[in-house]
Amino acid sequence: MTQTGIPYIFMRGGTSRGPYFRRADLPKDRATLAEVLIAAVGSGHPLNIDGIGGGAAVTTKVAMLSVSEDDWADVDYFFAQVSVEDRLVDFKPTCGNILSGVGPAAIEMGLITPTGDETEVRIRAVNTGAKVLARVQTPGGALTYDGQTEIAGVPGAAAPVALNFMGVVGSSTGKFLPTGNLRDVIDGIEVTCMDVAMPIAIARAQDFGLTGYETAADLDANTEFFARFEAIRIEAGKRMGLGDVTKSVIPKFALLAPAKDGGTIAARYFMPWNTHPSMAVTGSQCLASCALTPGTVADGMLDRPTQSPANVVLEHPSGTIEVLVDFNTADGFSLNSAGLLRTARKLADGNVFVPSRIWKGA
Structure with missing residues (x-):
């Protein structure tokens, strides 16, 4: 045979x-x-x-x-x-x-x-x-x-x-905030490096001259943007303790923007060398946690829920995904569990x- x-x-x-x-x-x-x-x-x-x-x-x-x-x-x-x-x-x-x-x-x-x-x-x-x-x-x-x-x-x-x-929490790095900071500045861009289900370097869309509402195809065609964020992602990987991530799909990269269709916040998620057509389940948990955490790059983009559990609705290129987040704020933000419904x-x-x-x- x-x-x-x-x-x-x-x-x-x-x-x-x-x-x-x-x-x-x-x-x-x-x-x-x-x-x-x-x-x-x-x-x-x-x-x-x-x-x-x-x-x-x-x-x-x-x-x-x-x-x-x-x-x-x-x-x-x-x-x-x-x-x-x-x-x-x-x-x-x-x-x-x-x-x-x-x-x-x-x-x-x-x-x-x-x-x-x-x-x-x-x-x-x-x-x-x-x-x-x-x-x-x-x-x-x-x-x-x-x-x-x-x-x-x-x-x-x-x-x-x-x-x-x-x-x-700390799925790959062992820490909620792998760099120890709510925000880091890399190549002039403020980034929140967070590890909840998936380590992600998270930035504001507006800091790249984007709206955060672009389609996946439009973002994939923006090679200048991809080159810029890839350099940031690689440096973020080093700061997060992940070593040389040039050939690794982690950390992922994501952009946030204010919601425009009734959700909690808008998000674009990168895999990392192309744009996710919708939203990753693991990524959604990290982005929801970022949205709920005071002091991150999400500040000013949403009316932050204070009662737990909170239903965080992420707007993505194909629609929305809902994450039910059980958390507490007794000593900063900490996540207990996250629930999602899939098929x-x-x-x-x-x-x-x-x-x-x-x-x-x-």
Whole structure:
């Protein structure tokens, strides 16, 4: 055989999609694993023509599941971000949108048995250590994808997947404010470096001569802006203790602006080398925390909620995303948990094939 078949489920999770594997069906060592994922996705071509990727960062994501080694959790979720063109795999971050499909995929794989009309799945995000309680719809003990929940960036409606994120502060750096400051100045731009579910360098759109309401396509076409913020992002990564982030997707970068469509605040999120078409689940938690924290670059852009829990509505290129933030302000701002409502859908299953010269199989 010149190819190795690997069982997988192809799923949409939130506003992302990709293959979901059993971790046991993949190579143990990271170097070989990376080559297998590059081949499966087809990284190295703008259309991922030789793989199952979709030619965008939101469609070259991978989930790997196993029975959890953590006493609290049921499922371990190991995430990989595969680049579209550069044949790179980043195992540092996690993805909350892909996590939306972890509960349903775990049931599909037989890792979880439905427990009633709604099944709770306790998930440990291996990359960051975050703990997430997912509530999946299983009426009569059977998994369903049908429902009436709509999310911006996805056509139609589907069954809701409720996510409650815990232990997300300092996900990658161990600190809420990795630089120790509410604001830093980098290349003349004020930036809040914050780590909640995802480390992000956050700035004001107006400081780049932008409104913050631009479409993703308009921002992607602004190469001068991308070059400027990439230099800031790289320096922010050093200050946040992440080292040389030139080839890493973290920290992410984001812009804030006053809301214009009835939300709490407007946001644009970068992945980081292109604009997210909607909003990342992990990123939304960090941006909501930034909005709620006095002294950050969000000051003056919103009427800051003071009662917990607060429903923070982020306006993004495709609509809005709501984050229910449980926090306290007894000693500055501190986050207890963040809740979001997403959807997921199984698209296909079977085997994905990679050349046997890369890996001959388990």
